[in-house]
Amino acid sequence: xxxxxxRVCLLGAALALLLVGGVACSGLGGPGGSSxxxxxxxxxxxxxxxxxxxxxxxxxxxxxxxxxxxxxxxWTFDGKAGQSVTITAAGVSGSDPYLKLIDPxxxxxxxxxDAGGGSNAQINIDLPVTGTYTLRIDMMEIGEYTIAVR
Numbered sequence: 001x002x003x004x005x006x007r008v009c010l011l012g013a014a015l016a017l018l019l020v021g022g023v024a025c026s027g028l029g030g031p032g033g034s035s036x037x038x039x040x041x042x043x044x045x046x047x048x049x050x051x052x053x054x055x056x057x058x059x060x061x062x063x064x065x066x067x068x069x070x071x072x073x074x075w076t077f078d079g080k081a082g083q084s085v086t087i088t089a090a091g092v093s094g095s096d097p098y099l100k101l102i103d104p105x106x107x108x109x110x111x112x113x114d115a116g117g118g119s120n121a122q123i124n125i126d127l128p129v130t131g132t133y134t135l136r137i138d139m140m141e142i143g144e145y146t147i148a149v150r
Contacts, residue, residue, distance in 0.1 A: 047072040047138055054078075055135070057085060061148045064137065066095070072138040077149050079127040086150045087135060089121040095143030097121050104131030 048071050055062055055077040064073045079085060089097040099121035100111040109125060116122030119141065127133070137147065 049074055055149050057149045061146045063146050065144045066139045066142050068142060072136055075135040075147055076132050078132050080130045081127060083127045085125060085127060087123045088116050089137055089145055089147045091119045092144035094141060095139055095145055096141035097137050097139055097145045099123060100136040102134040102136060104129060
């Protein structure tokens, strides 16, 4: 089940719970599923995406706020082939960021929900090619977050 399908099912379940006292959703796998198939960026995820200012490896931490489960932020950074990076998206006040790393060709290299401890997402990777990478942040528990590339 895709992440977007999960959102729709969860929203439908909440409505059904209010109306009739319960409902079950099948296929609720982990977050981040993609109907585009393995390793492909699902540009059809139907999220409203806002592009944020570029990040710099080792530079200042970025800050954002996602207001609905249908919103996402795209951050970019320039990297070199073989460069080791750690990307951390930390939730603030109970928010739960989900992180995707997308390479310059549009392929998803990695995605994470909670590897950074608690509800924080973290990806450690050696970049395969030189170019501009995209970091996609969306959330199941909306709110503020910080993002850093080290």
